[in-house]
Amino acid sequence: MVATYVKDLEMILGIIAEFYLLFEILSTLFRYNYSMKKNTTKQNSIDIINILKEKNQTISFAESCTGGRIASEFTAISGASAVLNGSCVTYSNEIKSKWLGVSEETLMEHGAVSKECVEEMLKGIAKLANADYTIAVSGIAGPTGGTDEKPVGTVYIGILNQTNIIIERHLFKGERESVQLQATDTAIALLKKNL
Numbered sequence: 658m659v660a661t662y663v664k665d666l667e668m669i670l671g672i673i674a675e676f677y678l679l680f681e682i683l684s685t686l687f688r689y690n691y692s693m694k695k696n697t698t699k700q701n702s703i704d705i706i707n708i709l710k711e712k713n714q715t716i717s718f719a720e721s722c723t724g725g726r727i728a729s730e731f732t733a734i735s736g737a738s739a740v741l742n743g744s745c746v747t748y749s750n751e752i753k754s755k756w757l758g759v760s761e762e763t764l765m766e767h768g769a770v771s772k773e774c775v776e777e778m779l780k781g782i783a784k785l786a787n788a789d790y791t792i793a794v795s796g797i798a799g800p801t802g803g804t805d806e807k808p809v810g811t812v813y814i815g816i817l818n819q820t821n822i823i824i825e826r827h828l829f830k831g832e833r834e835s836v837q838l839q840a841t842d843t844a845i846a847l848l849k850k851n852l
Contacts, residue, residue, distance in 0.1 A: 709740040717786035718744040719778040722796040726841040742786040757781025779817040
């Protein structure tokens with residue numbers, strides 16, 4: 658009878674060891690993938706800074722669900738101050754209205770996570786910071802706050818350049834931090850593409 662328990666215990670320990678190994682492999686792959694994306698985002702940020710320096714133009718950000726991550730990507734690079742006027746983390750609707758001029762009507766009718774809100778955020782930060790280019794982001798990073806119409810991972814990303822406004826709706830998958838990182842990477846890539 659003891660021998661049966663020992664065999665069962667050995668089998669269970671073997672399964673646990675296999676799961677641990679699988680977990681380690683997946684963790685390594687995730688870190689590698691994140692590192693690769695981080696390098697791409699960093700290079701995109703460097704490229705944007707260099708292009709704006711050459712054009713003698715500026716940029717500013719209005720962030721909600723990314724919580725300042727876009728600004729952090731830029732300020733991590735030496736020389737960013739030549740083009741970065743400033744950034745606002747406008748997390749609450751009240752601050753979106755007070756600082757960026759997002760209308761109460763827009764917030765009531767469309768909500769903070771909407772194309773309409775992001776458009777007003779873009780215009781507001783451009784005016785506030787006197788910037789040539791702006792990025793605005795508003796979304797639901799989760800794990801709470803989602804609805805059927807706007808599930809967790811819904812993020813509106815907008816850029817304003819000298820000729821137009823581009824706003825995209827994205828549905829990112831993953832945990833809160835993953836949604837924030839994907840939104841940050843996507844916003845910076847969208848700006849680079851539209852300089």
